[in-house]
Amino acid sequence: MKADFSFFATRRFLPLFGTQFLGAFNDNMLKTAIVVLISFHGLSLPGLPPEQLVNLAAGIFILPFFLFSASAGKLSERYDKARIARLIKLAEIAIMLLAGAGFLLHSAALLMGALFMMGTHSAFFGPLKYSVLPQYLKEEELIGGTGMIEMGTFLAILVGQLCGSVFTHNGPLLIIAALLGTAVFGFFSSTAMPSVPAGAPQLKLSWNFLGDSVTLVREAWKIHDVRGAILGISWFWLMGAIYTTQLPTFTKLHLGGDADVYTLLLALFSIGIGVGSIVCAKLSHGKLQLGIVLLGSAGMTIFGADLALGALAPYHGRLATLPQFLAKGGSWRSIVDVSLLGFFGGFFTVPLYTWLQMASPDEFRSQAVAANNIINGFYMVAAAIGSALMLKSYNSIAMLLLAAAALNILATAHLAWIAPAIWRQRWDWLRALRPGAAS
Structure with missing residues (x-):
């Protein structure tokens, strides 16, 4: 297919x-x-x-x-x-x-x-x-x-x-x-947008926002696959929050680039996620391929770590303009790392969002996505707090990014442990590329 x-x-x-x-x-x-x-x-x-x-x-x-x-x-x-x-x-x-x-x-x-x-x-x-x-x-x-x-x-x-x-x-x-x-x-x-039938027309609405949120997350957590998808997606947003928040200062303090350099890197990161999302869909051949999550995670770890290792030492000197930065010998390493970090992020997130949609019962799907948004928010707050503590201890954004890349290995291992299908399907997407396999 x-x-x-x-x-x-x-x-x-x-x-x-x-x-x-x-x-x-x-x-x-x-x-x-x-x-x-x-x-x-x-x-x-x-x-x-x-x-x-x-x-x-x-x-x-x-x-x-x-x-x-x-x-x-x-x-x-x-x-x-x-x-x-x-x-x-x-x-x-x-x-x-x-x-x-x-x-x-x-x-x-x-x-x-x-x-x-x-x-x-x-x-x-x-x-x-x-x-x-x-x-x-x-x-x-x-x-x-x-x-x-x-x-x-x-x-x-x-x-x-x-x-x-x-x-x-x-x-x-x-x-x-x-x-x-x-x-x-x-x-x-x-x-x-075409009209669609209500998933649960009998559902009662409430003004108890906090109580509803607690109940919703508890109900979503009872569905094993929904819980796994939410944990994976939330980890992606934690990683994304770290990189997008720290990228301006990292560009200035470690790469020695000015605001235009940061704009270029942000653009490449965002475009990378977009392109990676489409390529992931192409490789999936119309089927949910959870094994691609492992490929996405591996790419995020490799290129996230290389981005940090390529600029461990703080930069001292005048900030380079965009033409000056592009003319520097080592600049292309950072450009490739940021681009591929985003690219493999697309591989990581698309199967998980598809899994969340498919694993959720029809009458609970919107609420499952809502529960995901709540947990995403908590993870992004955790990213801010964790980053602040890490920077206070080591005062190095490069070390923070290196730690994030290392933690990504543990987070993905935990995700594969609670969702064994991710590990079982690790090669399925590759087999689908063989001639005649996806027809």
């Missing part, structure tokens, strides 16, 4: 892809624009220095995932997911109007409010985008669809970050127009 992406241009997939892409793009454009205003244009709240305000913005965006993911999962299970998507995207337009007022008035309070609401928007859309895929796509299309969603998400993150930085330096009107226009296009894209 060959990988087939012909579904991409159909109504079963393209409206969902467009809605997801535009939402992720707007998320990151708004977050980056606010950080740029804080860092370079004097946006402030009384009593908070800029670096604390940046951390506050990050916390404000992620808080809704802890508060509302359980409710979001229930909502997507209780009603038609396409209808919920349209309501969410309509709310995004209102959020961007609030953000526009914040940019015009240079008001940190309004922008932080808009950021919290945009985090809430994303918390409600997250369970929907993955749980609706099995309702839109055939089983043999699911791995390809998941790969396309992953590719689109990381490219949207990259482009959103770049646009948020560039547009904000040119005054408020351009960034307001971009945010509002993207939200409007996202809404129109959602109107083309």
Whole structure:
């Protein structure tokens, strides 16, 4: 069975892809624009220095995932997911109007409010985008669809970050127009999503957000394969949080590159994940191949470790511009490492997200994705705390990245232990490449 992406241009997939892409793009454009205003244009709240305000913005965006993911999962299970998507995207337009007022008035309070609401928007859309895929796509299309969603998400993150930085330096009107226009296009894209039957129309909604979250994670943990998929995906987000958070400072202190060098490396990392997601889907030949997770993990360990080993010593001297960095002899080692780190990250995550969708009962799928989002958030917080402790002890980002690569071996071994299918299927994807094997 060959990988087939012909579904991409159909109504079963393209409206969902467009809605997801535009939402992720707007998320990151708004977050980056606010950080740029804080860092370079004097946006402030009384009593908070800029670096604390940046951390506050990050916390404000992620808080809704802890508060509302359980409710979001229930909502997507209780009603038609396409209808919920349209309501969410309509709310995004209102959020961007609030953000526009914040940019015009240079008001940190309004922008932080808009950021919290945009985090809430994303918390409600997250369970929907993955749980609706099995309702839109055939089983043999699911791995390809998941790969396309992953590719689109990381490219949207990259482009959103770049646009948020560039547009904000040119005054408020351009960034307001971009945010509002993207939200409007996202809404129109959602109107083309086909209606689907509710997974659990009898499900009761609740205002007990904290209690619902605890209950939801407990219920998800009872399903063995769902638990394994969530642990694997959450580890990926922990690793991703370490690399994306530390990459700017690592570029400056260990690679000796300026902001343009960092932008290049971030772009290569994001593009690598996108390309890796598509190649993973191709190698899977329309079937869930859990063994590819081991290949992805091995690549993440090898190239993550090589990135750290290639720049163990701190850099002293003037920061290199992008042309100067590219002209340096050792720069291409870092470029290849970052690119392949992202590439194999795509191999690691796509099978796990597909596994989560396939392992979840129809009436629980949205809630399983919501539980995954909650645990992802905890892992990313753990990444921040662990990184801070490691840097306090060793004061070396290269050592932190080397430790992350080593821990990845242990985490993958644990994942294969609780999910033996990952080890049993380690060569299945390779056998499928033989002539006649995938016909």
